[in-house]
Amino acid sequence: MLKAADDVGMKQEDSAPQRAEITSWDINDIKLPQDVRQTDWFQEWPDSYVKHIYSSEDKNAQRHHSSWAMRNTNNHNSRILKKSCLGVVVCGNDCSTLDGRKIYLRPAICDKARQKQQRKCCPNCNGPLRLLSCRGHGGYPVTNFWRHEGQFIFFQSKGAHDHPRPETKLEAEARRSIQKAHTAFSPPSPTLIRLQEVKSLTGEVPTQKVLPLLLSQPDQCMLPASFGGCLSTSSLQQTPGHCMEQTPYPGAAGEHVEGRVHPAHVGSCTQAWSSPLHIPGVLPVTKGGYNPLRPSAGPLGEESCEGKAPPAYSLPPPSYPLPQHGSGLRGSHQQLPVLFKESHGDVEEGRRCTNPSYCNNLFCNLYPLR
DNA sequence: CTATGCGGGCAGT
DNA sequence: ACTGCCCGCATAG
Structure with missing residues (x-):
């Protein structure tokens, strides 16, 4: 090869x-x-x-x-x-996270799932999601x-893609599993718990950076510094990063009365971002793996407005060109998975993931601190 | 549930 | 004839 x-x-x-x-x-x-x-x-x-x-x-x-x-x-x-x-799912409000990243979710492949996905709202500002088609x-x-x-x-x-990169399949899957796990537990104050967990795992105290985010570019909607607030205080006040204008929108955002009542919503919003990190045990990484180097990312895109606590997690660096370092993962994705789970037969992949510490790094990467 | 594949069928070029 | 695309069906994880 x-x-x-x-x-x-x-x-x-x-x-x-x-x-x-x-x-x-x-x-x-x-x-x-x-x-x-x-x-x-x-x-x-x-x-x-x-x-x-x-x-x-x-x-x-x-x-x-x-x-x-x-x-x-x-x-x-x-x-x-x-x-x-299928392109990429973006925020209809074109919002940005605190650290200037844009929302670039992975469109569901299944038609039905995609329609459902579009009914949900932006994990960052709670605005409507929009499918940016590839042309x-x-x-x-x-x-x-x-x-x-x-x-x-x-x-x-x-053809050459004329849109940003969406989350990778693994990232999207990870997000889903996290959400699922999340809803399962739904502790009172997930955020705090997670922060601690993260800390113990990574040795670092998560900060806003670790939070939600997706990717790229500088700001537009200024998010109050509150992101942090969202994070730590979570459920109480604030709007993480919402883009002024637009309220959630009709269908999707809505289901919860509260949501409707308070557009900016503590409810949805907070929840959406309240859990910056996931529970280790539940980490998708364990199974799916992630490519730490990957550009895109996204917190959840699916279930967000529902009231559950979406796991907002952060991903790697922004978009496009990521300089990759090493050969850790050479051109491909899925290597991580290998690491953690099934090995896919590739020899190469196998090679790559031989080291446990690497796994730890992965974890860190999952929740990048950058 | 969702990802994937397959293949029928329709429409535009 | 090609190509894009919608739809349902089936399988797999």
Whole structure:
């Protein structure tokens, strides 16, 4: 396989040297190259018109994964699996978290789930959520093609994403599990508890930074410094970061009387952000894993307005290009999972996660302190 | 529940 | 003929 593109961040393929010969094919060719010398490391964020040849042993490739939210598209060709990008779910108010990050949630792949998701509200300002469609391929969504041929899995993408990166699948799953766990316990003052837990785990005292957030860019809606308030005092006053204007909106936000009554809501809002961190034991990480380096992020996007306490968690750094350091995770995502849970067969992955301390780091990364 | 795949069917180019 | 896309069905985790 080819090397490593440690850049999980941007263009994934700067990684390679190869290309020439390998790139000369098209997913629609009757015959694809079989003399491949090296296969590529799985690329988590393929963008632009790129092509990759993965080993048929690569679990991520086998599952046709992508950190972009791609849905299956019927191309009436059983030999070539086609998927199109769903874009990213953003806050209709275009709010920003205290630290200037934007909300970029992962659109649910399932149509039904996506509709439900859009009825929920922004975890940050409680405003409406909006699906930002991908139009990077001639006005249409970027499309990815997968074709299994012998010992290889050929991948080709068409179009360049014209929107921010959504949460990765793992992040979204983590968020969900956290929420679930959260609702299950729903301690009186989750926030405090979590803070403590976090502290013990990470050795650091979580701060606002650790909180909710999603990603990128500088402010717009100024959040009162209160974010912290939200955090620690949580349930009492305040609005974490709400963008003035817009109230929650109709359907979604609403269900709770209280919510309606108080738009800014202590209720929803607070809850949404009140739990900056999750309970360790419940950490998704344990199972799903996360890619600490990943750019996007998002607190929950789903259940937020419901009254439960959404786990707002923070993710890594903002968006795009993340300089990746090391090879810890080379270009792909899912490695973490490996760490914690099933091992997916990739040898590489295995390699990566051999160290326990690494796990700890992951945890920290989950709740980044940056 | 949600992610994924598959394939029918419809519409626009 | 292609392509985008909606829809239902089925399977898996």
